[in-house]
Amino acid sequence: MVDKLISHINGICLLNGEEIEIVKELVREKDVPRKHFVHRAGEIAQYSAFILEGCLRSYTIDQNGFEHILQFAPENWWISDMYSFVKQTPSELNIDALLDSKVLILSRDCQLRIFDRIPKLERYFRVLTENALASSNHRTLDYLSLPAKVRYQKFCDLYPTLINTLPQKQIASYIGITPEFLSKLRGERS
Amino acid sequence: MVDKLISHINGICLLNGEEIEIVKELVREKDVPRKHFVHRAGEIAQYSAFILEGCLRSYTIDQNGFEHILQFAPENWWISDMYSFVKQTPSELNIDALLDSKVLILSRDCQLRIFDRIPKLERYFRVLTENALASSNHRTLDYLSLPAKVRYQKFCDLYPTLINTLPQKQIASYIGITPEFLSKLRGERS
DNA sequence: CTTATTTCTTAACCTATATTAAGAAATCGA
DNA sequence: TCGATTTCTTAATATAGGTTAAGAAATAAG
Numbered sequence: 001m002v003d004k005l006i007s008h009i010n011g012i013c014l015l016n017g018e019e020i021e022i023v024k025e026l027v028r029e030k031d032v033p034r035k036h037f038v039h040r041a042g043e044i045a046q047y048s049a050f051i052l053e054g055c056l057r058s059y060t061i062d063q064n065g066f067e068h069i070l071q072f073a074p075e076n077w078w079i080s081d082m083y084s085f086v087k088q089t090p091s092e093l094n095i096d097a098l099l100d101s102k103v104l105i106l107s108r109d110c111q112l113r114i115f116d117r118i119p120k121l122e123r124y125f126r127v128l129t130e131n132a133l134a135s136s137n138h139r140t141l142d143y144l145s146l147p148a149k150v151r152y153q154k155f156c157d158l159y160p161t162l163i164n165t166l167p168q169k170q171i172a173s174y175i176g177i178t179p180e181f182l183s184k185l186r187g188e189r190s
Numbered sequence: 191m192v193d194k195l196i197s198h199i200n201g202i203c204l205l206n207g208e209e210i211e212i213v214k215e216l217v218r219e220k221d222v223p224r225k226h227f228v229h230r231a232g233e234i235a236q237y238s239a240f241i242l243e244g245c246l247r248s249y250t251i252d253q254n255g256f257e258h259i260l261q262f263a264p265e266n267w268w269i270s271d272m273y274s275f276v277k278q279t280p281s282e283l284n285i286d287a288l289l290d291s292k293v294l295i296l297s298r299d300c301q302l303r304i305f306d307r308i309p310k311l312e313r314y315f316r317v318l319t320e321n322a323l324a325s326s327n328h329r330t331l332d333y334l335s336l337p338a339k340v341r342y343q344k345f346c347d348l349y350p351t352l353i354n355t356l357p358q359k360q361i362a363s364y365i366g367i368t369p370e371f372l373s374k375l376r377g378e379r380s
Numbered sequence: 381c382t383t384a385t386t387t388c389t390t391a392a393c394c395t396a397t398a399t400t401a402a403g404a405a406a407t408c409g410a
Numbered sequence: 411t412c413g414a415t416t417t418c419t420t421a422a423t424a425t426a427g428g429t430t431a432a433g434a435a436a437t438a439a440g
């Protein structure tokens with residue numbers, strides 16, 4: 001199963017046999033059944049997870065008890081609380097599985113050590129992080145400039161897979177509206 | 191003036207004399223008077239800019255002609271259209287100076303070549319990008335979960351310098367409200 | 381210093397989205 | 411398979427924040 005990660009890395013920078021072995025040693029496979037957590041708010045994020053199967057999400061719970069989804073992570077995505085993972089401070093995010101899932105976990109320690117042994121992996125994570133930042137910027141601009149309906153349409157275009165596998169209320173939470181309002185938007189003609 | 195960049199890099203990973211020389215060669219100093227552009231929507235982002243003095247911003251203009259600010263970049267920050275810079279596709283952002291400014295510019299070409307010659311700089315940019323992503327995530331969650339007034343208060347706490355140097359309308363644009371509404375919030379007691 | 385331009389404030393009115401509630405549909409768990 | 415739980419829909423009502431407009435204050439430019 002680790003092969004899935006290896007091919008993902010190879011899509012960005014080619015690893016030789018020795019390097020592949022090192023990666024295999026540092027990463028640990030883990031089953032995450034639906035609704036189980038990989039990380040809870042209040043803890044320091046020790047791990048970043050690469051999704052082999054299924055789908056996880058990260059989210060906060062606000063003062064009124066409402067969930068707000070920061071990220072969905074389907075197959076071949078990484079998920080973590082970047083802030084807590086990088087700064088090693090207590091996190092405000094929860095990360096759990098929306099579907100029965102299988103992931104690889106990598107600790108921050110291992111990641112930093114791996115960067116010294118295999119500089120190519122520093123490149124791999126630099127590229128991933130650049131892409132994530134570019135997407136995040138796009139999302140920010142969408143909030144600033146587009147009404148909910150258009151944000152929903154863009155979500156459908158961007159993540160067609162998720163539309164069919166996730167409950168609507170999760171999508172509403174991601175695009176920043178209530179499930180009731182999303183239902184209304186979907187009911188509208190045109 | 192390049193020394194300012196060198197000390198910023200040294201805050202993350204120490205460069206030796208030779209490496210410092212390489213950086214000095216690859217970067218170009220540029221004056222950017224207030225209201226002048228370093229980048230315009232529609233073009234491919236060739237450069238990333240490090241601010242030596244002053245303050246720049248990146249923003250889109252929506253269909254109705256309203257500006258929405260993605261980022262402020264005061265001294266010691268980098269600014270670019272990450273998406274266009276990384277993917278080398280036409281950009282939707284403008285970048286201009288809010289105050290008379292002085293910057294260093296680095297082309298994407300140079301940056302990629304520099305990564306091969308000085309892997310430490312790949313680390314430098316990885317760390318910067320991780321931090322930027324963590325902040326961007328925070329901002330996203332703030333939009334999802336907090337009312338405008340609280341977002342404004344957090345902005346004041348986070349960027350006290352900008353509060354005093356920038357017109358309020360720019361700040362309103364950054365936190366995602368109209369200048370009129372910000373004015374109203376500021377007028378409220380408590 | 382004086383005028384022109386930009387920014388800020390206030391207020392009346394408007395709209396996108398939230399809230400509450402309740403029943404219907406779908407999915408889950410035993 | 412069947413009851414329990416979760417999700418979805420609809421509709422009435424409420425509100426945060428937007429729009430428009432016009433004058434005041436501040437800042438820039440000549």
